[in-house]
Amino acid sequence: MASVKTRRELYAETTRQALIDVGRRVFAERGYTAVSAEELVRQAGLTRGALYHHFDGKQGLFEAVFEELEDAAARAVTTAMAAGDPATRARAGLAAYLDACGQPEFREIVLKQGPIALGHERWQELDVRHFGGLLRDALTTLMDEGYLTRRPVEMLGRALFGAITELALAVAEAGDPAAARAEADAIAATLLSGLRA
Numbered sequence: 001m002a003s004v005k006t007r008r009e010l011y012a013e014t015t016r017q018a019l020i021d022v023g024r025r026v027f028a029e030r031g032y033t034a035v036s037a038e039e040l041v042r043q044a045g046l047t048r049g050a051l052y053h054h055f056d057g058k059q060g061l062f063e064a065v066f067e068e069l070e071d072a073a074a075r076a077v078t079t080a081m082a083a084g085d086p087a088t089r090a091r092a093g094l095a096a097y098l099d100a101c102g103q104p105e106f107r108e109i110v111l112k113q114g115p116i117a118l119g120h121e122r123w124q125e126l127d128v129r130h131f132g133g134l135l136r137d138a139l140t141t142l143m144d145e146g147y148l149t150r151r152p153v154e155m156l157g158r159a160l161f162g163a164i165t166e167l168a169l170a171v172a173e174a175g176d177p178a179a180a181r182a183e184a185d186a187i188a189a190t191l192l193s194g195l196r197a
Helices: 007-030 037-044 048-055 058-080 086-102 104-118 120-144 153-173 177-194
Strands: none
Touching (some): 007 037, 007 058, 037 048, 086 104, 086 153, 104 120, 104 153, 153 177
């Protein structure tokens, strides 16, 4: 039997989502350091107590926004890799990730503001949580299918994850993101072809 949410639970969910929505918009527009906790709650029409109750402050809200964006990107990569031959799935997964990196909110919040707001170590930890396992699973499958030469998955995953993350950062920081994205696609394709069985 499905549980019915109480009015209080629904209000809590609505409050939490209102803060995330405001945080997502404001952090993307102005950056983490330029936004105060007071501004966030004012724009959400809530109290500072609501922010601290749900997120323990501005940084906690930023992390929730960050994770929401990473979750969506990981789902897009998974969906992109769901069908086709190994080469098609590998290229589609990389393309989906670079597509996510090209989205203004993802680019600004995850790639540019993430290391500033969360610290480099926490930023990297969250990024690996969302994409590290996904990459390792994909590499294992591609090796099992004979598409990639068998190599130590953990080490290869870390090497590729680092390279892909740096490509994403280069696209995010480029004056012409579309041109940088095309270059990133070409470099990613070269990396993949070098790993072929």
